[in-house]
Amino acid sequence: MEAGRWIAAAATIWIQCSCGASYAFGIYSPILKSSQGYDQSTLDTISVFKDIGANAGILSGLLYSAVCRRRRHSPLWGPWVVHAAGAVQCFVGYFFVWLAITGAIPRPHVPVMCLFMFLAAHAQTFFNTANVVTAVQNFPHYSGTIVGIMKGFLGLSGAVLIQVYQTLFAGEPTTFLLMLALLPTLVSLVLMFLVRVHHIRSSDHDKLYLNEFSLISMIVAMYLMLLILLNNIFGLSQWSRALTLALLLILLSSPIYVAIKAQKHNFNYGLSQTSSTLKSPFMKHGHESMEPDNSENGIQQYKGTTSETSLDDVVEELNLLQAMKTLNFWLLFVAMLCGMGSGLATINNISQIGESLGYTPRERSTLVSLWSIWNFLGRFGAGYISDVLMHARGWARPLFMTLTLAAMTAGHVIVGSGFPGNLYVGSVLVGVCYGSQWSLMPTVTSEIFGVQHMGTIFNTIAIASPLGSYILSVRVIGYIYDKEESGVGNSCTGTHCFMLSFFILACVSLFGFLVALALMVKTRGIYAGIVRRRMLS
DSSP, X not given: OHHHHHHHHHHHHHHHHHSOGGGGHHHHHHHHHHHHTOOHHHHHHXXXXXXXXHHOOHHHHHHHHHHHHHHTTOTTOSTHHHHHHHHHHHHHHHHHHHHHHHTSSOXXXXXXXXXXXXXXXXXXXXXXXXXXXXXXXXXXXXXXXXXXHHHHXXXXXXXXXXXXXXXXXXXXXXXXXXXXXXXXXXXXXXXXXXXXXXXXXXXXXXXXXXXXXXXXXXXXXXXXXXXXXXXHHTOOOHHHHHHHHHHHHHHHHTXXXXXXXXXXXXXXXXXXXXXXXHHGGGSSSGGGGGSOOOHHHHHHHHHHHHHHHHHHHHSOOOOHHHHHTSHHHHHHHHHHHHHHHHHHHHHHHHHHHHHHTTOOHHHHHXXXXXXXXXXXXXXXXXXXXXXXXXXXXXXXHHHHHHHHHHHHHHHHHHHHHOOTTHHXXXXXXXXXXXXXXHHHHHHHHHHHHOSTTHHHHHHHHTTHHHHHHHHHIIIIIIHHHHHHOOSSTTOOOXXXXXXXXXXXXXXXXXXXXXXXXXXXXXXXXXXXHHHHHHHHO
């Protein structure tokens, strides 16, 4: 079972690396727009349905909870059911979008295309829920770190998929869509039976091996950023692309090495503990040596149990309806509405922003790829750093939400200013801060409302992301863009196309900062108790 826990972690990392196709929307959105004759508002509407699908994971959370209940009666049930449901949706959604763009089926009406895009992206919530909730249950004492790793690799998946696209299907976005229908589906179907919950007491060495997973993710991120910059500055030949892709795949396979090493360590540790237990009754003198002294073992067992369940003792386990009756739920929801919504609106329009400012197609592709890197750094960094500072200094996680929303406000101002190179600077700030919300929000949810219904609650709060994106993408960015366009090819050129929109987004992020500040003040008592008990454990 100990081996299974680490193998499950490696399997979830691989699935996360393949299932973030929604972050590559900027690659195929131009061909979708031109082939179907959409204007910018229509394209933004379709992208919003993509966002709703990718973030509204209530069904995946409910399915995961139902599977957990069934698993108590039959061990055959497990997270694989959630993965299988996601695989079906992924294939059906992207395959029909591909058929529409290639003309294999009659041009679908906009609502039908929205449905296809919704299904394609909705699969991501099933993969993500199964992976994240399973990982938190397998490593409860390091929830921030493991969520950061899971969310970080999901953030990197966009850049990974784009590297595959640029190596195998460069200049063929329609073929890329077909790949999106097949690759995540096959990866999840192959690996889904390895992802299982293992209720095992945490050890002191968990953090060591989780740090190795973290190191791998950082190396992959830096390698991807190097590839993106080299391609943008010098351009890479086809043979060099093939070589770099092969090296990337080798790096992505390295989590299995960590899993095997963790398994070996725990096996040896188990043998030593068993040997010590067998010898201990005979260490005492005389006939008393035949009677084992259980006092220390009982104390250790009690400590282990206390350590394992300390978080459950602190947090009252609430279901979705109970959580929705609290002010904390709505403060968190509104903060995510502002932060995630404005961040998602930025990535959905980054290609069009670059086009209006005169960026080349290669530069726009680079921006989309780099967004995945910044997204990863936010997801991983917020989870890891908040865990470290919470254990070491007792800093509450909502504090990091507050700081990242303040920085996101500055990022939106930079994007809207339109100075040369502004998208590179602004996308770094917005991308890192947007990724941070995705790492912090599930962890904060588990700490405020409990782990038992975590999947359902954090997926409900995640609806704030597409809801905010719809309001800001369609009703703000798309509306203002269409008013500013020249009328030639439904396009607009110049800084005026997006300036007002992003100044409005900056105001929204600033409001989110104030809401997150209120949440931090409101939950300071909860986090004081969590920190105190974690230190005692």
